[in-house]
Amino acid sequence: MATMGRTRERPEIRFHDEISSGWETLHQSRTFRARTAAMFGLLGNADLNGQRWLDAGCGTGTLSRLLAGRGCDVTGVDASSEMIAAARGRGADGTLAGRLKFQQIPTIASLPFPDRSFDGALCASVLEYVPDVAQCLAEMHRVLMPGGLLLLSIPNRGSLLRRSYKLAHAASSRVSARPLFRYLAFSKFDTSPAAMQGLLRQHGLTMLGSSFAGSPLPPALDRQPAVGTLINILARRDD
Numbered sequence: 001m002a003t004m005g006r007t008r009e010r011p012e013i014r015f016h017d018e019i020s021s022g023w024e025t026l027h028q029s030r031t032f033r034a035r036t037a038a039m040f041g042l043l044g045n046a047d048l049n050g051q052r053w054l055d056a057g058c059g060t061g062t063l064s065r066l067l068a069g070r071g072c073d074v075t076g077v078d079a080s081s082e083m084i085a086a087a088r089g090r091g092a093d094g095t096l097a098g099r100l101k102f103q104q105i106p107t108i109a110s111l112p113f114p115d116r117s118f119d120g121a122l123c124a125s126v127l128e129y130v131p132d133v134a135q136c137l138a139e140m141h142r143v144l145m146p147g148g149l150l151l152l153s154i155p156n157r158g159s160l161l162r163r164s165y166k167l168a169h170a171a172s173s174r175v176s177a178r179p180l181f182r183y184l185a186f187s188k189f190d191t192s193p194a195a196m197q198g199l200l201r202q203h204g205l206t207m208l209g210s211s212f213a214g215s216p217l218p219p220a221l222d223r224q225p226a227v228g229t230l231i232n233i234l235a236r237r238d239d
Contacts, residue, residue, distance in 0.1 A: 038213035057126030061087030155190035
């Protein structure tokens with residue numbers, strides 16, 4: 001009952017519970033495949049074989065399975081019980097089955113792992129939903145090994161397309177109980193690469209590279225700073 005109470009108090013988790021059944025289908029769309037490719041492209045050909053990675057806000061485990069396919073042992077965590085149930089329910093083939101573990105936690109702002117537990121962490125389109133981005137980054141730093149990588153995606157404040165989505169959401173919210181771009185009722189945090197670089201630095205993380213993605217437009221436009229709705233970032237714990 002306590003878990004249910006926390007979910008009622010946190011509408012962003014309830015929202016993700018509601019959309020969990022269609023999450024895998026969404027990830028197979030052209031737009032989502034393109035944004036995933038852009039984010040993972042920051043890793044290049046890095047050898048992840050045998051590493052331990054955290055997928056913070058793993059959803060139904062789509063990206064966890066991609067990491068496991070590169071030879072990682074992956075622990076996926078999420079606050080949504082329905083997302084975790086779907087992740088566990090999908091299973092994995094024999095090669096990946098032993099490399100994946102999924103766990104429900106109340107929040108990524110307090111991770112249930114010892115210091116320096118992971119070689120890498122993935123946090124894809126999650127930070128916009130949390131009340132304290134800085135605390136989440138501090139936790140990522142804490143659980144990463146020195147030299148460990150952080151791969152994340154966050155909404156792009158400079159995207160004209162995201163701004164238009166916000167306007168459409170606000171306008172439709174006044175006339176409909178199910179407005180356009182419903183996620184924007186909960187997706188609050190957005191930023192710029194320069195601002196994010198400074199925030200990462202405050203938490204002992206150095207930005208190694210960034211890119212733009214996330215829109216349904218062709219790649220040549222999607223990668224432009226004024227268009228792509230997401231900023232992909234690769235950072236490293238240096239201390």
